[in-house]
Amino acid sequence: MAKIQKLRVNGTERAIDADPQSSLLTVLREQLDMTGSKYGCGEGQCGACTVLINGTARRSCITTVGSTEGREITTIEGLEHHGRLHPVQDAFLAEGAALQCAYCASGMIMSAVALLKTNPHPSEQEIAAAMEGNLCRCGTNPRIIAAILRASQAHQEAGA
Amino acid sequence: MRHDPTVSSTLEPERYEFCAPTTHRFELQRRDFFKLLGAGVLIISAVPEAIARQESGARAPQFGEPLPKEISAWLHIGENGVTTVYTGKVEIGQNIRTSLAQAVAEELRFPLERIELVMGDTQLTPYDMGTFGSRTTPTMNLQLRKVSAAARETLLALAAKQWNVDAGGLVASDGKITDPGTKRTVQYADLVRGQQLSQIIPADDPLIPASQWTVEGQSIAKVDARDFVTGKHRYPSDQTAPGMLYGKVLRPPSFGATLVSVDAPSQDFVNDVTFVHDGDFVGVAAASSEAAAQAVAAIHATWKEQPQPSRTELFDYLKNSPVEAKGFEGASRYETGSVDQALASADHRLKQTYHVNYIAHAPLEPRAALAQWSGETLTVWTGTQRPFAVRTELAQALRIPEDRIRVLMPDMGSAYGGKHTGECAVEAARLARAANRPIKLVWTREEEFTWAYFRPAGVIEISGGVGLDGMIAAWEFTNYNSGAAGIRTFYDIPNQRIVFQPTRYPLRQGSYRALAATANHFARESFMDEMAHAVGQDPLEFRLKNLKDERLRAVFQAAAEKFGWGHAQPAVGHGFGIGGGFEKGGNVATCAEVAIDPSTSEVRIVRVVVAFECGAIVNPDNLKSQILGGNVMGIGGALFEAIDFDNGRVLNARFSKYRVPRFSDVPQIDVVLVDRKDLPSTGAGETPLVGLAPAVGNAIFNATGKRIRSLPMAPHGIKSA
Structure with a gap:
């Protein structure tokens, strides 16, 4: 089986050397030292490893590297542009107590970024539904919903 | 029933807190500190045992003393304008890196952003038994306040000497000292340049009272939050x-x-x-x-x-396998009055058994x-x-x-x-x-679910006797295996027998947030509800009638008021419940509203009100987060989490098989903070969750008339519970 030798991550082509069946999360973490995406379960149940693939939220732990050929991968490390955080990152900071251990935060933020792309002004119920696949064991869920609402409002104000 | 959290600043180990003997070890000498840290002022906080030994030598600690062997923390003010604090406590998401920095900023009068905490490094930080038992705020926060106050006074003395004035007239603020008379100002960093001053406290320098706090008591966000939202932090x-x-x-x-x-x-x-x-x-x-x-x-x-016990026989196994254990893992027994006699002569007698399954911590990082x-x-x-x-x-x-x-x-x-x-x-x-x-x-998630340890399962038996007037006369409570934390009742009952019985157990078990206080509060507060109904009284009134403790009464009343207890009636299929208690220096009361799905019998928690009081609040927003988080986490153990095991194998060692709370499980949660600036600050990471399970159970009874006496209460709806 031919090895996969390149990956397009955060706008840059990166050299890798991986079996097509290798998990994207493992390759990101072990070959590219991009540790912002987290391991939590290995079965797509907790969302800690969430990345965007062509703009859509995907669980990188159950995504094979082979399936990402020719696609654009965005990780938490790629949200910041020229020193400016993404509005969702800003909102998590502004809703300061949204962060306890914050191990879930990368995945939460990536899922929220994907949500706001397709639904810029979600209701609380729509946010909760969209975030159902992301676990926070510290129980910051109400603060995370508040942060995503805050991000959507910032988006609205910026657009107005 | 209340024990004073300030009595001992060292840790009181409890059953199921995994503890090791305190093997103090401290290799650094005073000169090594300055080699390591550079010139400056160093303040060292000794723990009470070391202090006691020094004081027995009838000599007050002075500059240049050899270091005591038992040290809880130290602080260094450097020439570079950075204050570095060393503590063996660790940051696990409770945000003590922030709250401890607040304590230092407050007393040292120093900018928060120039305080660095070195935590949990066995080479650089003083010995610490561990970060557990809700001890960081009552002990380490206080130690760091004292260290910082001593540092502030040392700096004031240095400035006074330099300017040849009385230190009492100088003002320390924002990392500098000012002489209001002459308007002279000196930065701490300049003051300590070239100095190698060390001092061992305790000193009796005055601490700033909570009523005058400007940094503590504020909602400061996680100090290094940006690293966490950008994925830069390295776990x-x-x-x-x-x-x-x-x-x-x-x-x-x-x-x-x-x-x-x-x-x-x-x-x-x-x-x-x-x-x-x-x-x-x-x-x-x-x-x-x-x-x-x-x-x-x-x-x-x-x-x-080897053949191993299975879940189907768990509770019989615990009940029938008593063991003799020693030390803090041993049996405990508290007895007052004549409980048998009082039970026999009570107007109403009740006897119930409660069960608690094993659950897993499932921290998101294995x-x-x-x-x-x-x-x-x-x-x-x-x-x-x-x-x-x-x-x-x-x-x-x-x-x-x-x-x-x-x-x-x-x-x-x-x-x-x-x-x-x-x-x-x-x-x-x-x-x-x-x-x-x-x-x-x-570790993989499966390893974490299998080879870590679990919150102990348990069996709890309660007998109670209550008079027609609603006064509880007798209380007998026995906990098998789950633990002794929070086992004592805080209600005023003249005749009591309270026993913790260690047993053999089938799974590796240990500490879990709030320890057995969750199980013991579930059983006690469920039983209180049953007794209230037995004598036809409102559950809140019944509690208050039997409760003298003012702090606990205050949170019950605060939660009830916010919830509207006694005013509104639940809608059809809904129910209201209340529960609360006291543990680890914190007082909590919880009201819950549940809704039962008529077709599936699934229980949905609609609304929760939690009132919590832990003395003077150090960081209100973070406290609120701890309370929210504890209650969200507690939903799992209350309603659906249980480790399923058969003959030595865990059968549900995955998130796809072991259900933990998700966004759709999270109700509206209103938090009422009761700030007691006149009382010492205590911990808040654990106790806020202990009222949830009984409040939810009592609400299920209110909605359905069905009493559920086993945690989890509704893994597949209440029909099969």
């Missing part, structure tokens, strides 16, 4: 070292199984795989985690399994360690609540002296009482020694 599982390999351990098929034989895989199966077989330990090191997993899968091992040898010395980065105890474990397992081991604890992905131990660190270190390379080992 234990994110650590790397040059030349690092990945480890993987072969696990037995069931608990109690012993290794009979093992065949090493042929070395060409995967290139560069190191294979280790040492006693019952079998593991590999390889270039990637996937290669390591493949290599372990290729190992042929034979195990001898156990992880990076181990690196350099000759005979070992450095391990690992996620643990007890870095010093992990150092001891490593020393024992690897048979090397503790002074050749350094354990560091990068701020980790939570623990909830579940990471008191160092299994993963020991495994990584063993593999690293064999491979002669740094090894990273991250």
Whole structure:
């Protein structure tokens, strides 16, 4: 089986050397030292490893590297542009107590970024539904919903 | 019934807190400090035992004293304008890196952003038994306030000497000292330049009262939050070292199984795989985690399994397997009055049995360690609540002296009482020694669910006698196995017998957020509800009638008021419930509204009100988050979490099989903070969750008339509970 030798991550082509069946999360973490995406379960149940693939939220732990050929991968490390955080990152900071251990935060933020792309002004119920696949064991869920609402409002104000 | 949290500033171990003996060890000499830290002012906080010994020598601690052996923290003000604080406490998501910095900023009168905390590094920080038991705020926060106040007074004295004025007229603020008379100002950094001053406290420098706090008492956000929203923070599982390999351990098929034989895989199966077989330990090191997993899968091992108890027999097993245990794991018994007589003569007698299943902590970051040898010395980065105890474990397992081991604890992905131990660190270190390379080992979710330890299951029996007037006359309470934390009743009952009975147990068990206080509050507050109904009284009124403690009454009343208790009636299919209590210096009362789905009988928690009081509040927003978080987490243990096991195997060791709370499970939660600036601050990471399960259970009864006496209460709706 031919090895996969390149990956397009955060706008840059990166050299890798991986079996097509290798998990994207493992390759990101072990070959590219991009540790912002987290391991939590290995079965797509907790969302800690969430990345965007062509703009859509995907669980990188159950995504094979082979399936990402020719696609654009965005990780938490790629949200910041020229020193400016993404509005969702800003909102998590502004809703300061949204962060306890914050191990879930990368995945939460990536899922929220994907949500706001397709639904810029979600209701609380729509946010909760969209975030159902992301676990926070510290129980910051109400603060995370508040942060995503805050991000959507910032988006609205910026657009107005 | 209340014990004073300020009585002992050292830790009172409780059953199921994993504890090690306090093997104090402190190698640094005073001159080493300044070599390490550079010139400046150093203030050292000694713990009471060391102080007592010094005082018995009838000499007050002075500058230049040899360091005491028992030290709780130290603080260094450097020439570079940075204050560095060293504490053995660790950051596990409770945000003490922030709240402890607030304590220092407040008393030192120093900018928060120029305070750095070095935490949980066995080489650099003082010995600490561990970060658990809600002790950081009542003990370390207070110690750091004292250290910082002493530092402030030292700096004032230095400035007074420099300017030849009375220190009493000088003002310390924002990292500088000002003489209001002459308008002269000097930065702390300039004041300490070239100095090598050290001082050991306790000093009786006045602490700033909570009513005058300007930094403590404020909602300061997580100090290094930006690193967490950008993915830059390196958790234990994110650590790397040059030349690092990945480890993987072969696990037995069931608990109690012993290794009979093992065949090493042929070395060409995967290139560069190191294979280790040492006693019952079998593991590999390889270039990637996937290669390591493949290599372990290729190992042929034979195990001898032993029959193990199963979940179906759990509660009979606990009830019928008493053991004699010693020390803090031993039986406890509290008796007052004549409980048998009072029960016999009571107007109403009730007797009920409650059950609590095993649950898992399931921290989102599983156990992880990076181990690196350099000759005979070992450095391990690992996620643990007890870095010093992990150092001891490593020393024992690897048979090397503790002074050749350094354990560091990068701020980790939570623990909830579940990471008191160092299994993963020991495994990584063993593999690293064999491979002669740094090894990273991250447990899989299945390993975390299986080979960590669990919150103890338990059986609780209660008998109560109550008069027609609603006064409780007799109270008999026995807890089998789940633990003694929060076992005493805070209601005023003249005749009591309260027993904790240790038993044999089928699964490895240990600390879990709030320990057995959750189980004991569930049973006690459910039973209180049953007694209230037996005498036809409102559950809140019945509690208040039997409760004198003003602090606890205050939170019950605050929660009830916010909830609207006694005013509104629940809608059809809905129910209201209340529960609360006192533990680890905190007072909590919880009201819950549930709704029962008529077709599926699923229980949905609609609304929760939590009132909490823990003395003077250090950080209101973070406190609110701890209360919210504890209650969200508590939903799982209350309604659906349980470890399913059969003959030594965990049957639901995955998130797809073990349900934890998700967004759709989270109700509206209103938090009422009761700020008592006149009382010492106590911890808040644990106690806020203990009222949830009984409030929900009592609400289910209110909605359905069905009393559920087992946790979890409704894993598949209440029909099958």
